[in-house]
Amino acid sequence: MIRHECLELLAGKMTDQLVVTSQSGQRIEWSHLSKHEGNLLIGMMGCAVGVGMGLALALPHRKVIVLDSDGSVLLSLFNLATLGNLRPKNLIIYVFDNGVYSGSRISYPTATAGNTDLEAMARGAGIKKRRRFGISKPSRKKG
Numbered sequence: 001m002i003r004h005e006c007l008e009l010l011a012g013k014m015t016d017q018l019v020v021t022s023q024s025g026q027r028i029e030w031s032h033l034s035k036h037e038g039n040l041l042i043g044m045m046g047c048a049v050g051v052g053m054g055l056a057l058a059l060p061h062r063k064v065i066v067l068d069s070d071g072s073v074l075l076s077l078f079n080l081a082t083l084g085n086l087r088p089k090n091l092i093i094y095v096f097d098n099g100v101y102s103g104s105r106i107s108y109p110t111a112t113a114g115n116t117d118l119e120a121m122a123r124g125a126g127i128k129k130r131r132r133f134g135i136s137k138p139s140r141k142k143g
Contacts, residue, residue, distance in 0.1 A: 003096045006133075007033050007067070010094075014038070017063040018055055022048035024069035026096055046075030049093060053079065056088035063090050070097035070112045077121065084126025 003026055011033040018038040021027040023045045031041055040055075042048055052066035073080070073095055083093075099113035112118060122130050 004029055017065050019065045020048045020052040021067045022072040026067045045072045049079040056091035066093040068095050071101040071110045080125035
């Protein structure tokens, strides 16, 4: 399933959730798919998980969904450790890992195109509920 298809499915299920996106492809796609009042389309990379976590902690009665990218998560890895310790029950984070920093005419590989595994990092940070969906990534380089 490609990111756009995933976002289309998600957009159809929105009611009163707060949705936070980072500065990446899903922000643009989400803004076209959902005119939901609870959208917070952040224009900076590396901030969506932290903002979403803050909203989830401040508003425990609201469901918060974060739509983030591998590049953005890699820019703020400290959020994984904080998330693994605080574990807000009303927060769901989707990380779309395409292995590149994109959004310009030139796409540069992220660390996930090499040996870095965000799911393993989340597990190491104490995040208990993690799932990998979509197209399987090629096996990691040895070394």
